Amino acid sequence: MRVYARILAAGFRTQSRYLPAAFAGLLANATFGLLKSGILLTLVDGGGGEIDGYTAGTMAAYVWLSQGLLGSVNIWSLPSSARRIKSGDIAVDFLRPVDVQFAAIADDVGRGLFALIPRGLPSVGVGVLLVGMAMPAQILPYALGTVSLLLGITLSHALTYLLGTAGFWLVEVRGLQVLYMGVAGLLTGLITPVWLFPAWLEAIAVATPFPAVMMYPIDVLSGRTTGTDALALIGAQAGWLALALVAGGLATRLGRRKLEVQGG
Amino acid sequence: MGDGFVGRPYGVVRGRVRQVLRPYAVVLASRIRAQRAYRASFRADLFGTAVVGLTEMAEVVVLFSAANGTLGGLDLMQALLVFGLAELAFSSADMVFGHVDSLAQQVRAGTVDILYLRPQPLLAQLVTSDISLRRLGRSALAVVVLGFALVANDVEWGPRAVALLALSLVCGFAIFCANFVVAGGLQFFLLNAQEVTNAFVYGGRHASTQPATVWLRSITVIFGFVFPMAFCAYLPAMLLLGEPGAAWLPAWLGWFAPAAALWAWTLALLAWRAGVRHYQGGGG
Numbered sequence: 339m340r341v342y343a344r345i346l347a348a349g350f351r352t353q354s355r356y357l358p359a360a361f362a363g364l365l366a367n368a369t370f371g372l373l374k375s376g377i378l379l380t381l382v383d384g385g386g387g388e389i390d391g392y393t394a395g396t397m398a399a400y401v402w403l404s405q406g407l408l409g410s411v412n413i414w415s416l417p418s419s420a421r422r423i424k425s426g427d428i429a430v431d432f433l434r435p436v437d438v439q440f441a442a443i444a445d446d447v448g449r450g451l452f453a454l455i456p457r458g459l460p461s462v463g464v465g466v467l468l469v470g471m472a473m474p475a476q477i478l479p480y481a482l483g484t485v486s487l488l489l490g491i492t493l494s495h496a497l498t499y500l501l502g503t504a505g506f507w508l509v510e511v512r513g514l515q516v517l518y519m520g521v522a523g524l525l526t527g528l529i530t531p532v533w534l535f536p537a538w539l540e541a542i543a544v545a546t547p548f549p550a551v552m553m554y555p556i557d558v559l560s561g562r563t564t565g566t567d568a569l570a571l572i573g574a575q576a577g578w579l580a581l582a583l584v585a586g587g588l589a590t591r592l593g594r595r596k597l598e599v600q601g602g
Numbered sequence: 603m604g605d606g607f608v609g610r611p612y613g614v615v616r617g618r619v620r621q622v623l624r625p626y627a628v629v630l631a632s633r634i635r636a637q638r639a640y641r642a643s644f645r646a647d648l649f650g651t652a653v654v655g656l657t658e659m660a661e662v663v664v665l666f667s668a669a670n671g672t673l674g675g676l677d678l679m680q681a682l683l684v685f686g687l688a689e690l691a692f693s694s695a696d697m698v699f700g701h702v703d704s705l706a707q708q709v710r711a712g713t714v715d716i717l718y719l720r721p722q723p724l725l726a727q728l729v730t731s732d733i734s735l736r737r738l739g740r741s742a743l744a745v746v747v748l749g750f751a752l753v754a755n756d757v758e759w760g761p762r763a764v765a766l767l768a769l770s771l772v773c774g775f776a777i778f779c780a781n782f783v784v785a786g787g788l789q790f791f792l793l794n795a796q797e798v799t800n801a802f803v804y805g806g807r808h809a810s811t812q813p814a815t816v817w818l819r820s821i822t823v824i825f826g827f828v829f830p831m832a833f834c835a836y837l838p839a840m841l842l843l844g845e846p847g848a849a850w851l852p853a854w855l856g857w858f859a860p861a862a863a864l865w866a867w868t869l870a871l872l873a874w875r876a877g878v879r880h881y882q883g884g885g886g
Contacts, residue, residue: 356794358795359797362792362794362796363797366798366800369801369824370801370805372818372820372821373805373821376816376817377674377812377816381665381673384670384672509643510643511643512647513642513645513649516646516651516654517649517653519654520650520653520656520657523657524657530665534664534665535664536664539664
């Protein structure tokens, strides 16, 4: 266990070397946040100040929390493990006395956690300053929200790791990644809250792990979902994470056999 | 490439043009062949880009259905017209110029130095280094949505509408291409900060698909006039539909799309020149 904590800390430190990148990300987050605010607040306004349970304040909270999470979850790119699978370097990783999957995810989660500092929190700050947002006044949503946030970030990297393992069989996984980007972008609730979807699309979204990456943490943290409902969301996140890790472990084992056939 | 490409005696000027273009044509043909080499992946790519376009359209549909049909003064069909115009212009620009904004990786890898050694202009080499056919999936979707929206909306067809449509597609394409070139120029300065350019390249794409009536004032300034995204789709669509437009962006401004494209390219070439001059080599 200690070794993974160290890998996580190393990932965190690696990312701290890319501060300009983090600030650039912040600028992009803020621009998209302003674009999202414009349309979503017009939407709330058109609904007479409330739509699907969102008021202007809670909608703004959704916009800026989702923008803040963007640098920490991974929707748009393959994990570094995928590059190592493609180049065959992963063979070296298999020789080390750590679990390849856990080590790769720990590294990515470490980087993701660092991104909260220069990118996540300031994004939320921009939202508070420019648009204003409603956040809960009690402690509990923040405590539960932190757990939910950690689970969401870990789940996101576990899912992209699993996606990357397709490289054991396909060599070139960019097509799959583009597909993942499209589906995850919509179903995580990044573009619009999942709860605004028409019922059938909402049902599809909830049947996938994607809302657990982003929508659930935002709901818990913003106090939209509280009490036992919040615990249920966190339970669902933990369930999806366990499932993703089991699938990732299985794919890694099968892929390793495949890799030995290719040789290196 | 077959021998027939340069063989027969065309006019001298024409022959000269062919001679100049030939290296690009050869490179392009090889890029296109290369992309089709991994067939399964190429098909997944095509399908994938179409799905990305589809999810972006789903956003428009979801928002308008949550709003019970009207949002920012437009109904869903009108919004799809804006979306289709923007998406077609963006996806074709992305196909031709999209990789220029990932220049930072090439600068870091030192491969840009090779391009400097060759006798062709850097930008022309970069553009032809990779035409992303996989983005055809997205363009195909855009054509379908645009065609559908043009039929579903109450457009008064005639020479004016056709001219407007052609004007907006050409200018929209040019403006999006210009954004990619600005991004490319800035990459020489922003090696580790590519997302600065994502803010206006992909933020601009996102902005161009929205009705400008919903924009916050800061966005109106940035994407109305600095990066003139409103001229790609929203303004021409309002002219086609006979709608009044938005505050600060009245529909008649749509006729000035060529001026907006010219401005965007001025910005692009300035940024590109500054970038190329700033570049000091990759130390390879």
